Amino acid sequence: MDAELSVTENEAKYLKLIYRKQCEESIKVKTTAVAKFLRVRPATVTEVIQNLSEKNLLRHRRYHGVELTKKGIAEARKLLRTHRILEILFTDILDNAQRACNEASKLDCHASRDLINAICRAYGHPEICPCEKTIFSDPKCKKKQMGG
Amino acid sequence: MDAELSVTENEAKYLKLIYRKQCEESIKVKTTAVAKFLRVRPATVTEVIQNLSEKNLLRHRRYHGVELTKKGIAEARKLLRTHRILEILFTDILDNAQRACNEASKLDCHASRDLINAICRAYGHPEICPCEKTIFSDPKCKKKQMGG
DNA sequence: CTTTAAATTTAGGGTAACCCTAAAATTCAC
DNA sequence: GTGAATTTTAGGGTTACCCTAAATTTAAAG
Structure with missing residues (x-):
């Protein structure tokens, strides 16, 4: 199922932002906050969120905020x-x-x-980026095994 | 005038293709050829071409093909x-x-x-790419001057 | 030169992703 | 509970894509 999953550039912005808030800062993600950050109107955020929700990238509890699904987290990490x-x-x-x-x-x-x-x-499979954030690993990106 | 000039990803495809035909292979650029190459219908090509024409990136002589303008050539080279x-x-x-x-x-x-x-x-201001094509220079990309 | 085939453009539609305002619904805080 | 703040819906608008079918123009063949 779920064919190829294509996320637009804009949707990618939302996913990254929501991931960072939800998973890296443990902040509950609210519509207005996203709207302020991305400099759009709250109604616009609701709309985009609904699209992401249809793609099963997040769950949206009306009036209560969003939460990335497993799939959304995977996509955000990617x-x-x-x-x-x-x-x-x-x-x-x-x-x-x-x-x-x-x-x-x-x-x-x-x-x-x-x-x-x-x-x-x-770059030898680095584990953190220049801003000290974790670089998630990709199973398809084989690390050379240590000898032994 | 001419504010910022933004070319979409798709329009960029057209520009690069037209440039390569017109300027690097001296082939007259016809609607059907572009359509085949980009796998869209001729009518679609006409439409995109008209948009590029409105942005002054090329001239369109109805039924006769297109020619990039100076501005179009500059954009394609970029x-x-x-x-x-x-x-x-x-x-x-x-x-x-x-x-x-x-x-x-x-x-x-x-x-x-x-x-x-x-x-x-x-990379030391290379002049050709791996496929041997010219790398156009950018005046803002200062080469170190040879001594003397 | 005329006819017909091929190429091209117009006309008319359709979708998806953006954005917005104004009004309705819901929640929150007092 | 009620009013303020937040959020969502309803209703619109744009732009960039794409398409088919019909009209137009060019070009080739007789």
């Missing part, structure tokens, strides 16, 4: 893994973590899994 | 510069020029000029 791997690459090139983060944001929902895994390998 | 610089970076990482090209295609209209110039610098 995006954040991509984001953070790109941050490493770009920090190397730009020599400026903040700019690297900005660039990564623009590209993180367009980079393929294979590319990200290749970069990951090239 | 996109192809980006594409080819990314190819260099990704060939380095993926060790496979074909895949590098595919990945570059996905990202080339999202990467910022600053990032591209930083990569360009990191």
